[in-house]
Amino acid sequence: VVELEMAQLVSDVVLVEQCQNGDGTAFDQLVRRYKDRIYNIVYRYLGNHEDALEVAQEAFVRAYRGIGTFRGEAQVYTWLCAIAVNQARNRLRDRHRKGRDKTESLDALTDEAPGVAAEASATYETPRSSAQRREFELTLQQCLDALPELYRTAFVLRIFDGLSYEDIAASTECPGGTVKSRMNQARKLLGVCLKRRGILG
Amino acid sequence: MKLNCEQTREEFSALLDDALDEDARADVEAHLSTCSECLRELGRYKKVSDLYLRLPSVSAPADFEQRLARRLRPSIVRFPVLRRLAPAAIAAGLAVGVVWYAFLAPEPAYKAARTQLASEKALGQQSAPKQTVTATPEAPVPGELSEKHTTLQDTETLTALGYGERPSQQPVAPSPPPGVKDSLSAGGTSNASATSPAPAPEPAKPLAVGAAGQAQYESKAQKDVAIMDSRPATTAPPVSAPIPESAKRATTDAAEQAQEKAKPAAQQPVPAVPAAAAPSAPAEAAPPKSPPTAMAKKEERVKTKGDLPDVMTYGYGHMLPDGKAEERAKRSEEVDLGDTTLDGVKMKSKSGRPDFEGPETKSEPVRSADDKDLKTTPTELRILDTRFLRDGEIWRQETYTNQEATPVKRDSEEFRRLLKKYPLLKAVAGRIPRAVVCKLGDHWYRIEPVRDGQP
Numbered sequence: 001v002v003e004l005e006m007a008q009l010v011s012d013v014v015l016v017e018q019c020q021n022g023d024g025t026a027f028d029q030l031v032r033r034y035k036d037r038i039y040n041i042v043y044r045y046l047g048n049h050e051d052a053l054e055v056a057q058e059a060f061v062r063a064y065r066g067i068g069t070f071r072g073e074a075q076v077y078t079w080l081c082a083i084a085v086n087q088a089r090n091r092l093r094d095r096h097r098k099g100r101d102k103t104e105s106l107d108a109l110t111d112e113a114p115g116v117a118a119e120a121s122a123t124y125e126t127p128r129s130s131a132q133r134r135e136f137e138l139t140l141q142q143c144l145d146a147l148p149e150l151y152r153t154a155f156v157l158r159i160f161d162g163l164s165y166e167d168i169a170a171s172t173e174c175p176g177g178t179v180k181s182r183m184n185q186a187r188k189l190l191g192v193c194l195k196r197r198g199i200l201g
Numbered sequence: 202m203k204l205n206c207e208q209t210r211e212e213f214s215a216l217l218d219d220a221l222d223e224d225a226r227a228d229v230e231a232h233l234s235t236c237s238e239c240l241r242e243l244g245r246y247k248k249v250s251d252l253y254l255r256l257p258s259v260s261a262p263a264d265f266e267q268r269l270a271r272r273l274r275p276s277i278v279r280f281p282v283l284r285r286l287a288p289a290a291i292a293a294g295l296a297v298g299v300v301w302y303a304f305l306a307p308e309p310a311y312k313a314a315r316t317q318l319a320s321e322k323a324l325g326q327q328s329a330p331k332q333t334v335t336a337t338p339e340a341p342v343p344g345e346l347s348e349k350h351t352t353l354q355d356t357e358t359l360t361a362l363g364y365g366e367r368p369s370q371q372p373v374a375p376s377p378p379p380g381v382k383d384s385l386s387a388g389g390t391s392n393a394s395a396t397s398p399a400p401a402p403e404p405a406k407p408l409a410v411g412a413a414g415q416a417q418y419e420s421k422a423q424k425d426v427a428i429m430d431s432r433p434a435t436t437a438p439p440v441s442a443p444i445p446e447s448a449k450r451a452t453t454d455a456a457e458q459a460q461e462k463a464k465p466a467a468q469q470p471v472p473a474v475p476a477a478a479a480p481s482a483p484a485e486a487a488p489p490k491s492p493p494t495a496m497a498k499k500e501e502r503v504k505t506k507g508d509l510p511d512v513m514t515y516g517y518g519h520m521l522p523d524g525k526a527e528e529r530a531k532r533s534e535e536v537d538l539g540d541t542t543l544d545g546v547k548m549k550s551k552s553g554r555p556d557f558e559g560p561e562t563k564s565e566p567v568r569s570a571d572d573k574d575l576k577t578t579p580t581e582l583r584i585l586d587t588r589f590l591r592d593g594e595i596w597r598q599e600t601y602t603n604q605e606a607t608p609v610k611r612d613s614e615e616f617r618r619l620l621k622k623y624p625l626l627k628a629v630a631g632r633i634p635r636a637v638v639c640k641l642g643d644h645w646y647r648i649e650p651v652r653d654g655q656p
Binding site: 024027028031032035036038039040043044049052053056057060061064137140141144155158159160164165176180181183184186187188190191194199200 | 210211212213214215217218220245246248249250252253254256257258259260261262265266268269270272273
C-alpha cells in the first residue's frame with residue numbers, strides 16, 4: 001500500500017512537472033484522477049450539485065492557472081484540496097452575503113417530531129426505502145450544512161475524504177491540534193443536531 | 202497521565218480518527234475503562250461519524266472533464282508556447298490578408314470605379330447612382346466579397362470612417378462596398394433601399410473624407426478581408442446589366458413606403474424589395490421571410506455586444522493572461538461573426554442612412570436572407586458557459602436530447618417571466634434570434650421567434 005501511495009505521489013509530482021512544462025494532457029490526468037474526490041468533498045461542503053459543479057470546476061481552473069507556483073512541498077492532492085476548500089468557502093460566503101443560504105444554524109434547529117427517516121433510523125440503521133433514504137440523507141446533509149464553516153471543513157475532509165489530521169491541517173493551513181479540536185466540535189454539534197432531528201437517540 | 206472526563210472527551214475525535222499516539226491513546230483508554238459516562242459519550246461521537254460514513258460518495262458529473270476542457274480552452278490559452286505565439290500568428294494572418302488584398306484581389310477594378318466616381322463628381326453629377334456596372338475580368342465577384350463583408354462588417358466602424366455614406370456616391374459594383382450591397386440584393390431584400398430612403402443629396406461629404414478617409418477605409422477593408430480570408434466563400438453570382446433609372450426610383454419609392462410603415466413598430470418586418478426583380482415589379486417580389494428591420498437588427502446587435510463581457514467572464518475570457526489584447530480582439534471579432542451574420546448586413550449607419558446604397562442586378566435567382574444566414578451563421582455558440590448547437594434553423598443547448606420542451610413565444614408573458622428569472626435566457630435571446638431550445642431550471646423550453654425570422 002505504501003509503495004502504491006508512493007508511486008501515486010511520484011506520479012502526481014511528475015504530472016505537475018509536465019504541466020509546468022506546458023503539457024496540457026498531464027493536467028487532464030490530474031483532473032481525471034481527482035475530480036471525483038474533489039467533487040465529493042465540495043458537494044458535501046456546499047450541499048448541492050449546482051454549486052458543487054461550479055466550485056469544483058473553478059478549483060481545477062485555478063489549479064491549472066497556479067500550477068506554475070506549485071513547488072512540491074505539499075502533496076498534489078492536498079494542494080488541490082486546499083484550493084477547492086477555499087473556493088467552497090468563498091461560495092458559502094457569497095451565499096450568505098446574497099441571502100441565498102437557507103440553511104439553519106445549529107442553534108436555530110428546533111426539536112422536531114421524528115420524520116420517516118427518523119423512525120427508520122431510530123434503530124441506527126440506514127433506511128431501506130428510497131424515500132426514507134432520501135430523507136435520511138437530506139437530514140444528515142442539513143445538519144452538516146448548519147455546521148460552522150471551519151468545523152465543517154475538517155469534518156468533510158476527514159469523513160468523506162479520509163484525510164489524516166496532518167493533511168487536513170495542511171489543506172486548511174492550521175495546526176494539527178486545531179484540527180483535532182474542530183473535529184471534536186463537529187461531532188459534538190452534529191450529535192446535537194441529529195438528536196433534535198430524531199436520528200440519534 | 203491521568204485524565205479527567207473533560208480532558209478525555211477532548212481526545213475522542215482523535216481517538217476515533219486514529220490520530221493519537223500510543224501514550225495518549227493509553228491515557229484515554231485508561232479513563233474510559235473506569236468512566237461509563239464517557240464511554241457512552243464516545244459511543245455517540247462514533248455514531249455521528251458512522252452515520253455520515255454511510256452517505257454515498259458523490260461522483261463528478263460525466264461531462265465534468267469536457268466542461269472543464271471548455272473552460273480551459275482554447276488550446277492557444279492552454280499551452281504557454283502557443284499563447285506566446287498568438288500575437289505573432291494573428292499579425293502574420295493579417296499580413297497575408299493584406300498581401301492578398303493588395304496583389305491578388307481585384308483591386309484595379311475597385312480603383313477604377315473610384316476614379317470613375319471622382320470624375321462623375323467633378324462633372325457635377327448628383328448622387329443618383331449610375332447603374333453602369335463594368336464587370337471586368339479582374340472585377341471582384343460581388344457575391345464572394347459580399348459574403349466576406351457579410352460576416353465581418355462592422356457597421357459602426359465603417360460609419361466612423363466615413364464609409365457609411367460612401368455608397369451613396371458609389372454607383373459601381375466591383376468595389377467592396379457594392380459587394381456588400383450585392384449580398385443585400387442577393388438576400389432578396391432591398392435592405393438598403395427598404396430600410397432607408399434614397400440616398401440623400403450629400404454628395405460632397407464622403408468625398409470630404411479625402412485621402413485619409415480613403416486610406417482608412419482601404420485599411421479597414423483589407424483587414425476585414427484578411428481576417429475573413431479563412432472563411433469559405435460562397436458561389437459568387439455574376440454581375441449583370443445596369444438597372445434602368447426608373448426601376449431604381451420605383452424600388453426606392455416602394456422601399457420608402459415600406460419603411461414608413463415599418464417605423465412605428467420596429468419589430469415589423471419591412472416588405473422587402475429585391476433589387477434584382479426591380480425592373481418589372483419591385484414591390485411584389487418580397488420574399489416569404491422578411492428579415493427584421495434595420496432598427497430591430499441594430500438593437501439586437503447592441504444587446505449582443507452587451508453580452509460580450511459576460512461571455513468573456515463566464516467563458517474562457519478570464520483565462521487570458523494580461524496583455525493579450527489581440528486575443529481578446531480576435532475573440533470579440535469571432536463573436537461578431539455570429540452577430541453580423543445573424544444580423545445580415547442590413548444595418549443602418551449611425552446617420553440612419555443605409556451603409557450601402559444603390560440597387561444591383563443579378564442574373565442569379567434571389568436567395569432568401571435566411572438561406573444566406575444559414576450558410577454563414579456559425580453552427581456553434583457558447584453563451585454563459587453553455588454550448589449551443591445549430592440544427593438547421595433551430596438552435597439547441599448541447600445537452601438537449603429530445604426531452605419534452607415547452608414552447609414559449611418571444612412576445613409572451615411567460616417569456617418575459619423567464620427572462621427575468623434566468624440570466625442565461627437573457628443572454629441567449631440576445632444572441633440567437635431563431636428558435637432555440639434551452640434548459641431553464643429543471644425544464645426545457647423551446648423559445649420561438651414571434652414569427653419566422655422575427656425575433
